[in-house]
């Protein structure tokens with residue numbers, strides 16, 4: 288059950304550098320992010336899988352020296368579009384038409400509506416919107432990692448501008464949003480592993496109308 292896996296997972300603080308996550312597991316974790324729902328189906332983000340130890344060492348330096356960045360075997364970087372352009376919107380709508388083999392009036396009207404609003408907005412507003420979509424994929428990846436029995440640490444604790452530089456993201460029209468080291472916990476060195484998972488009680492969290 289998903290709930291059991293979500294109780295099992297925790298923001299792992301110490302990973303065992305001798306253990307490597309199998310590629311098929313990594314692929315399914317990325318696939319979960321790819322399958323995430325996004326606003327208008329635009330999927331305005333990409334995932335970069337970083338395994339190169341040198342690159343990960345550089346990233347660790349700009350990520351508060353968090354050890355999981357190099358002690359995990361893979362580092363997923365979630366990077367959102369820096370802006371919504373006509374080209375990007377058309378690409379996605381064309382892909383849908385191509386894959387489905389149909390052209391739909393309602394869909395084309397919807398395309399026009401987006402084309403007449405998104406590209407004219409401030410790039411910063413568009414990036415923030417795209418970043419929110421990246422977070423949905425990020426959450427899916429966290430859940431799928433747990434499902435695979437793979438430990439992960441969701442992270443915002445890094446300097447996005449510096450990470451963009453290390454990975455050359457701005458040139459590709461991308462900006463980093465979150466990172467997710469994948470690996471296996473090293474319980475001996477992890478202060479968090481045996482501590483109770485704490486969440487606000489349900490009655491403080493949910494209300495019913």
Ligand SMILES: Cc1cc2nc3c(=O)[nH]c(=O)nc-3n(C[C@H](O)[C@H](O)[C@H](O)COP(=O)(O)O)c2cc1C
Pocket residue numbers: 296297298299300353440441442443444445465484
């Ligand atoms: C968007 C986001 C950013 C986070 N950034 C970091 C981080 O940089 N370093 C870290 O150790 N944990 C980070 N965390 C982990 C949270 O502190 C953790 O998920 C929260 O305390 C709940 O604990 P749990 O995940 O162990 O259940 C982040 C979590 C999220 C969702």
